[in-house]
Amino acid sequence: MNVTEAITARRTVRKFTQEPVPGAILRELVDCARVGPCSANMQPLKYKLVEKPDTGLVFPYLRWAMAIAPAGDPAPEERPTAYIIITADTSIRPQNYDIDVGIAAQTIALAAQERGIGSCLMALHDKPGLKASLALPEEIVPVLAVALGYPAQHSEMYPMENGNYKYHLTGDGTLHVPKRSLEEILL
Numbered sequence: 443m444n445v446t447e448a449i450t451a452r453r454t455v456r457k458f459t460q461e462p463v464p465g466a467i468l469r470e471l472v473d474c475a476r477v478g479p480c481s482a483n484m485q486p487l488k489y490k491l492v493e494k495p496d497t498g499l500v501f502p503y504l505r506w507a508m509a510i511a512p513a514g515d516p517a518p519e520e521r522p523t524a525y526i527i528i529t530a531d532t533s534i535r536p537q538n539y540d541i542d543v544g545i546a547a548q549t550i551a552l553a554a555q556e557r558g559i560g561s562c563l564m565a566l567h568d569k570p571g572l573k574a575s576l577a578l579p580e581e582i583v584p585v586l587a588v589a590l591g592y593p594a595q596h597s598e599m600y601p602m603e604n605g606n607y608k609y610h611l612t613g614d615g616t617l618h619v620p621k622r623s624l625e626e627i628l629l
Protein backbone atom coordinates (compact mmCIF):
# COMPACT_ATOMS: atom_id res chain seq x y z
CA MET A 443 0.00 0.00 0.00
CA ASN A 444 1.53 3.32 -1.01
CA VAL A 445 0.76 6.63 0.72
CA THR A 446 -1.89 7.73 -1.78
CA GLU A 447 -3.66 4.36 -1.47
CA ALA A 448 -3.68 4.67 2.33
CA ILE A 449 -5.04 8.22 2.15
CA THR A 450 -7.80 7.20 -0.25
CA ALA A 451 -8.76 3.91 1.41
CA ARG A 452 -8.86 5.29 4.97
CA ARG A 453 -12.42 5.78 6.16
CA THR A 454 -13.49 6.37 9.72
CA VAL A 455 -14.30 3.09 11.46
CA ARG A 456 -16.51 3.06 14.56
CA LYS A 457 -17.13 -0.67 14.99
CA PHE A 458 -14.30 -3.09 15.67
CA THR A 459 -13.57 -6.77 16.18
CA GLN A 460 -12.27 -7.53 19.66
CA GLU A 461 -8.89 -8.79 18.41
CA PRO A 462 -6.42 -6.62 20.32
CA VAL A 463 -4.03 -4.33 18.49
CA PRO A 464 -0.57 -5.35 19.74
CA GLY A 465 1.05 -2.81 22.03
CA ALA A 466 4.14 -2.83 19.83
CA ILE A 467 2.02 -1.62 16.90
CA LEU A 468 0.54 1.19 19.01
CA ARG A 469 4.11 2.29 19.75
CA GLU A 470 4.94 2.17 16.03
CA LEU A 471 2.01 4.47 15.28
CA VAL A 472 3.23 7.01 17.84
CA ASP A 473 6.76 6.66 16.50
CA CYS A 474 5.41 7.72 13.06
CA ALA A 475 3.70 10.77 14.59
CA ARG A 476 6.88 11.59 16.52
CA VAL A 477 8.80 12.46 13.36
CA GLY A 478 6.06 14.47 11.66
CA PRO A 479 6.15 18.19 10.97
CA CYS A 480 5.32 20.54 13.82
CA SER A 481 5.33 24.26 14.41
CA ALA A 482 8.81 25.65 15.28
CA ASN A 483 9.90 22.03 15.87
CA MET A 484 8.93 22.45 19.53
CA GLN A 485 7.35 18.95 19.70
CA PRO A 486 4.94 19.62 22.56
CA LEU A 487 2.78 16.56 21.90
CA LYS A 488 2.73 13.56 24.23
CA TYR A 489 0.70 10.40 23.75
CA LYS A 490 -1.20 8.21 26.19
CA LEU A 491 -1.71 4.62 25.05
CA VAL A 492 -4.86 3.05 26.46
CA GLU A 493 -5.43 -0.66 25.98
CA LYS A 494 -7.74 -3.23 27.51
CA PRO A 495 -8.66 -3.53 30.33
CA ASP A 496 -8.44 0.27 30.65
CA THR A 497 -10.42 1.33 27.55
CA GLY A 498 -13.47 1.96 29.74
CA LEU A 499 -11.59 4.93 31.21
CA VAL A 500 -11.91 6.70 27.84
CA PHE A 501 -15.22 5.57 26.34
CA PRO A 502 -17.53 7.76 28.51
CA TYR A 503 -15.79 10.91 27.26
CA LEU A 504 -16.50 10.30 23.57
CA ARG A 505 -19.50 10.99 21.32
CA TRP A 506 -20.01 8.71 18.35
CA ALA A 507 -21.25 9.66 14.87
CA MET A 508 -23.47 12.57 15.86
CA ALA A 509 -25.06 12.72 12.39
CA ILE A 510 -26.64 9.29 12.83
CA ALA A 511 -26.72 8.88 16.63
CA PRO A 512 -27.37 6.46 18.16
CA ALA A 513 -27.17 4.14 15.11
CA GLY A 514 -23.42 4.69 14.73
CA ASP A 515 -22.53 3.89 18.34
CA PRO A 516 -20.45 0.75 18.77
CA ALA A 517 -22.16 -1.93 20.86
CA PRO A 518 -20.10 -3.17 23.85
CA GLU A 519 -18.72 -6.02 21.72
CA GLU A 520 -17.79 -3.58 18.92
CA ARG A 521 -15.91 -0.96 20.92
CA PRO A 522 -12.33 0.14 20.14
CA THR A 523 -9.69 -2.15 21.60
CA ALA A 524 -7.23 0.71 22.03
CA TYR A 525 -6.93 4.48 22.05
CA ILE A 526 -4.09 6.85 21.48
CA ILE A 527 -4.85 10.05 23.34
CA ILE A 528 -2.98 12.95 21.76
CA THR A 529 -2.07 15.48 24.42
CA ALA A 530 -0.08 18.69 24.67
CA ASP A 531 2.61 19.19 27.27
CA THR A 532 1.93 22.81 28.20
CA SER A 533 5.30 23.06 29.97
CA ILE A 534 6.84 22.83 26.46
CA ARG A 535 4.23 24.95 24.64
CA PRO A 536 1.28 26.46 26.53
CA GLN A 537 -0.89 27.08 23.45
CA ASN A 538 -1.01 26.96 19.62
CA TYR A 539 -0.54 23.19 19.35
CA ASP A 540 -3.85 22.32 17.68
CA ILE A 541 -2.48 22.15 14.12
CA ASP A 542 0.33 19.87 15.32
CA VAL A 543 -2.36 17.63 16.84
CA GLY A 544 -4.25 17.42 13.54
CA ILE A 545 -1.11 16.43 11.65
CA ALA A 546 -0.23 13.81 14.28
CA ALA A 547 -3.76 12.40 14.19
CA GLN A 548 -3.77 11.89 10.43
CA THR A 549 -0.27 10.42 10.58
CA ILE A 550 -1.48 7.87 13.13
CA ALA A 551 -4.61 7.09 11.10
CA LEU A 552 -2.61 6.50 7.91
CA ALA A 553 0.04 4.39 9.62
CA ALA A 554 -2.82 2.36 11.14
CA GLN A 555 -4.46 1.99 7.71
CA GLU A 556 -1.22 0.59 6.31
CA ARG A 557 -1.30 -2.04 9.07
CA GLY A 558 -4.95 -3.03 8.45
CA ILE A 559 -6.14 -1.18 11.56
CA GLY A 560 -9.23 1.05 11.51
CA SER A 561 -9.41 4.38 13.28
CA CYS A 562 -11.73 7.15 14.35
CA LEU A 563 -10.39 10.57 15.24
CA MET A 564 -12.50 11.84 18.14
CA ALA A 565 -13.06 15.20 19.74
CA LEU A 566 -13.00 15.22 23.53
CA HIS A 567 -16.18 16.64 24.98
CA ASP A 568 -15.00 16.65 28.58
CA LYS A 569 -11.24 17.18 28.64
CA PRO A 570 -11.00 17.74 32.41
CA GLY A 571 -13.04 14.58 32.94
CA LEU A 572 -10.78 12.49 30.72
CA LYS A 573 -7.67 14.03 32.24
CA ALA A 574 -8.87 12.97 35.69
CA SER A 575 -9.96 9.54 34.46
CA LEU A 576 -6.47 8.85 33.07
CA ALA A 577 -4.69 10.55 35.99
CA LEU A 578 -2.70 12.71 33.58
CA PRO A 579 -0.13 15.10 35.11
CA GLU A 580 -1.08 18.73 35.68
CA GLU A 581 0.80 20.11 32.66
CA ILE A 582 -0.69 17.60 30.21
CA VAL A 583 -3.82 18.66 28.26
CA PRO A 584 -5.66 15.94 26.32
CA VAL A 585 -6.71 17.26 22.90
CA LEU A 586 -7.90 14.46 20.63
CA ALA A 587 -8.47 10.70 20.85
CA VAL A 588 -7.72 8.21 18.11
CA ALA A 589 -9.91 5.14 18.59
CA LEU A 590 -8.31 2.03 17.10
CA GLY A 591 -9.06 -1.58 16.32
CA TYR A 592 -9.47 -4.10 13.54
CA PRO A 593 -12.47 -3.00 11.44
CA ALA A 594 -15.89 -4.61 11.80
CA GLN A 595 -17.59 -1.99 9.63
CA HIS A 596 -17.40 -1.08 5.95
CA SER A 597 -17.46 2.54 4.89
CA GLU A 598 -17.32 4.07 1.43
CA MET A 599 -17.27 7.50 -0.16
CA TYR A 600 -19.68 8.92 -2.70
CA PRO A 601 -19.85 12.32 -4.49
CA MET A 602 -21.61 14.93 -2.35
CA GLU A 603 -24.85 16.31 -3.79
CA ASN A 604 -26.38 19.73 -3.03
CA GLY A 605 -23.95 20.44 -0.19
CA ASN A 606 -25.38 17.63 1.96
CA TYR A 607 -22.36 16.66 4.06
CA LYS A 608 -24.14 14.21 6.36
CA TYR A 609 -23.01 10.61 6.18
CA HIS A 610 -25.59 7.85 6.49
CA LEU A 611 -25.94 4.15 7.18
CA THR A 612 -27.67 1.64 4.94
CA GLY A 613 -29.45 -1.51 6.11
CA ASP A 614 -26.40 -3.71 5.58
CA GLY A 615 -24.46 -1.60 8.11
CA THR A 616 -22.36 0.16 5.47
CA LEU A 617 -21.49 3.77 6.20
CA HIS A 618 -21.72 6.13 3.20
CA VAL A 619 -19.63 9.29 3.41
CA PRO A 620 -20.18 12.18 0.95
CA LYS A 621 -17.12 14.06 -0.26
CA ARG A 622 -17.06 17.37 -2.15
CA SER A 623 -15.69 17.16 -5.71
CA LEU A 624 -12.22 18.37 -6.63
CA GLU A 625 -13.81 20.99 -8.90
CA GLU A 626 -15.82 22.41 -5.98
CA ILE A 627 -12.84 22.87 -3.66
CA LEU A 628 -10.35 24.33 -6.15
CA LEU A 629 -10.53 28.16 -5.94
Ligand SMILES: Cc1cc2nc3c(=O)[nH]c(=O)nc-3n(C[C@H](O)[C@H](O)[C@H](O)COP(=O)(O)O)c2cc1C
Pocket residue numbers: 452453454455456504505506507508562563564565566597609619
Ligand atom coordinates in the same frame (compact mmCIF):
# COMPACT_ATOMS: atom_id res chain seq x y z
C1 LIG B 1 -11.06 16.79 14.46
C2 LIG B 1 -12.03 15.65 14.26
C3 LIG B 1 -12.91 15.30 15.26
C4 LIG B 1 -13.79 14.25 15.10
N1 LIG B 1 -14.62 13.90 16.14
C5 LIG B 1 -15.44 12.85 16.00
C6 LIG B 1 -16.26 12.46 17.10
O1 LIG B 1 -16.26 13.08 18.18
N2 LIG B 1 -17.06 11.38 16.94
C7 LIG B 1 -17.08 10.66 15.76
O2 LIG B 1 -17.81 9.66 15.69
N3 LIG B 1 -16.31 11.00 14.69
C8 LIG B 1 -15.50 12.08 14.79
N4 LIG B 1 -14.69 12.45 13.73
C9 LIG B 1 -14.71 11.66 12.49
C10 LIG B 1 -15.47 12.40 11.37
O3 LIG B 1 -16.86 12.32 11.62
C11 LIG B 1 -15.12 11.76 10.00
O4 LIG B 1 -13.76 11.97 9.74
C12 LIG B 1 -15.98 12.35 8.87
O5 LIG B 1 -17.33 11.96 9.01
C13 LIG B 1 -15.48 11.92 7.48
O6 LIG B 1 -15.46 10.52 7.37
P1 LIG B 1 -14.12 9.78 6.88
O7 LIG B 1 -13.12 9.97 8.01
O8 LIG B 1 -14.52 8.35 6.70
O9 LIG B 1 -13.64 10.44 5.64
C14 LIG B 1 -13.81 13.51 13.88
C15 LIG B 1 -12.89 13.85 12.87
C16 LIG B 1 -12.01 14.90 13.05
C17 LIG B 1 -11.03 15.24 11.96
